Amino acid sequence: MNQYKNKIKSFIKNRYSHANYHDSKFFKDFKNFRNDFKKELETKPTKNVHNKKDVTYFELREFFETKKYNQERIEQFYKKFEVNFRLKEKYNKNNKLLSKKETSYQSYIYLGHLILKLKKIDVFQKLNIILKILDKLSVDTKKYIFYDKFLLLKLLEIEEKLIKQIYKNG
Amino acid sequence: MDNSISIIISNNLRSLEYLNVFIKLKKEPNKVIYIDDNKNKLTRKKIIKILYIKKNFKNKKKFISKKFSPLIIEYLLRDKEKNFVLSLPHGEIIKNHKLLKNKNLIHFHPGRLPLFRGATSIYYSLLRKKEICCSTIIMSANLDGGNLLFHKQFIFPKKVKDIDNKYDIEIRKICLEYLIKNLKKLKPKPQKSINKLHYYLAHPVIRKLAVLKIKA
Numbered sequence: 001m002n003q004y005k006n007k008i009k010s011f012i013k014n015r016y017s018h019a020n021y022h023d024s025k026f027f028k029d030f031k032n033f034r035n036d037f038k039k040e041l042e043t044k045p046t047k048n049v050h051n052k053k054d055v056t057y058f059e060l061r062e063f064f065e066t067k068k069y070n071q072e073r074i075e076q077f078y079k080k081f082e083v084n085f086r087l088k089e090k091y092n093k094n095n096k097l098l099s100k101k102e103t104s105y106q107s108y109i110y111l112g113h114l115i116l117k118l119k120k121i122d123v124f125q126k127l128n129i130i131l132k133i134l135d136k137l138s139v140d141t142k143k144y145i146f147y148d149k150f151l152l153l154k155l156l157e158i159e160e161k162l163i164k165q166i167y168k169n170g
Numbered sequence: 171m172d173n174s175i176s177i178i179i180s181n182n183l184r185s186l187e188y189l190n191v192f193i194k195l196k197k198e199p200n201k202v203i204y205i206d207d208n209k210n211k212l213t214r215k216k217i218i219k220i221l222y223i224k225k226n227f228k229n230k231k232k233f234i235s236k237k238f239s240p241l242i243i244e245y246l247l248r249d250k251e252k253n254f255v256l257s258l259p260h261g262e263i264i265k266n267h268k269l270l271k272n273k274n275l276i277h278f279h280p281g282r283l284p285l286f287r288g289a290t291s292i293y294y295s296l297l298r299k300k301e302i303c304c305s306t307i308i309m310s311a312n313l314d315g316g317n318l319l320f321h322k323q324f325i326f327p328k329k330v331k332d333i334d335n336k337y338d339i340e341i342r343k344i345c346l347e348y349l350i351k352n353l354k355k356l357k358p359k360p361q362k363s364i365n366k367l368h369y370y371l372a373h374p375v376i377r378k379l380a381v382l383k384i385k386a
Contacts, residue, residue, distance in 0.1 A: 019373075120366050128376050
């Protein structure tokens, strides 16, 4: 039984406080869970559907595709996600909420990539949010068809690379 | 700072241990302010035993409240006491500017400030600096950004699992003990300004990587 798979929903529900990670198989289960996620992604077809009112999605996509990394705005999204574990469809320039609806899950994939460009956070903060984004994306299997597989698999690769980098530097 | 010290406690293990520090040092806090949210029954029972059955501290005030309510803030603002050690209910953040400006609300933060601001900094400190440190600060409107009283560095815990709770309380207790003994001598200093963002709750993988540093 994969313990990580069993615990992931409670991790998210409790916002990662009081998380038990002392199990000797913790890393192994985590790795297996991520590998299963990758395999599952590869079997799913892809649908490219987006809500035109989802301003957050289009904003993040634009930053990513044009490589114009608005540090301040990405920082705002970073903070919002770390506090609430979700982003909404629309915020104003002062980051005040203008919509109650959650943004597309694809937005989080862009956010994961954009985080890497932030100058005011270190590698541990970057890995921390990527881990949380990938947990969120892996839990809801119905959403898999809406993901950009290429970018998501790339993000999974980055996650693995960062974990190895931190582990080796120990 | 003047030598008087009061304490604000709630129903958690940390509060219980803070009270035990005062008992151990035979030091009477000027005032004990107890926020009773009726949670954590076992800890609550022990706190009540210390405060009301064994009658350990003379000057105490109890509030039955689930949070750090405006009523408590008003009471504190009227109170003549200046220095308060804090042990609030989980997740409670003081945002009242008037209170933060007029009182010295003392907080023990498990991480070297200003480098490790934010949550679960004990793990990030292990990863980045391979050290465990606790900073004692006077709270300000800027989260973990208040004036610094002192830092203390600690050896790693014998049992890795303790880092999540028991050890965290242990290092804060040691800081409280130091604070009580040296309050008169301590001079608050502003923190150096750094252009970095706060740390947020560490993912279990980050925590696991951090505790591996202890074992290494």
